[in-house]
Amino acid sequence: MSIYRFVVNGAETEVDVPGMRRLLDVLREDLALTGTKEGCGEGECGACTVLLDGAPVDACLVPICQADGADVRTVEGLAGPPGPPGPAPEATLDALQTAFLQTGGAQCGICTPGMLMSARAYLDAGGGPDEDAIRDAIAGNLCRCTGYTKIIDAIALAATPAATLATRERTGGTA
Ligand code: FES
Ligand code: FES
Numbered sequence: 001m002s003i004y005r006f007v008v009n010g011a012e013t014e015v016d017v018p019g020m021r022r023l024l025d026v027l028r029e030d031l032a033l034t035g036t037k038e039g040c041g042e043g044e045c046g047a048c049t050v051l052l053d054g055a056p057v058d059a060c061l062v063p064i065c066q067a068d069g070a071d072v073r074t075v076e077g078l079a080g081p082p083g084p085p086g087p088a089p090e091a092t093l094d095a096l097q098t099a100f101l102q103t104g105g106a107q108c109g110i111c112t113p114g115m116l117m118s119a120r121a122y123l124d125a126g127g128g129p130d131e132d133a134i135r136d137a138i139a140g141n142l143c144r145c146t147g148y149t150k151i152i153d154a155i156a157l158a159a160t161p162a163a164t165l166a167t168r169e170r171t172g173g174t175a
Helices: 024-030 095-102 112-124 129-137 146-161 162-171
Strands: 002-008 010-016 049-052 055-058 071-073
Touching: 002 024, 010 095, 024 049, 049 112, 055 112, 055 146, 095 146, 112 129, 129 146
Parallel strands: 002 071
Antiparallel strands: 002 010, 049 055, 049 071
């Protein structure tokens, strides 16, 4: 056992675990961050995607020793802190989460956390609403519900500047 220190969703975190323990298990079992899902456990499905120093990685393939000193972001870290009680708690959601809700991009939801994290990395890198580029960005994330269209729509929506959306609304979608 060794002590590893890293930042998870902005909070300094320390665990005392074997160095080869998977980051996925540390997140889910040691830190109770169960938003990150396990699908294949072999680096094939992307369900376990988290951001490690801003880059999307498969948490099932990352030993905790490789995360020592790193900045880790999980799906729990996407939304802001809860707003005041009221009718619009979604106001604190990340733009991607709101877009997934608007387009129906979350179906069974198993792939959704990983999709969101890959998409967040794509947007953080300046990605836009181009479909081919979005498909590339989520190429490592499998959706067994086969509903990629709505997922891509959601990411494109989140990537579209607000001014463009407002113009589309005014022109009935022709701009
Ligand atoms: Fe990690 Fe499938 S569970 S890639
Ligand atoms: Fe079901 Fe993607 S929403 S696997």
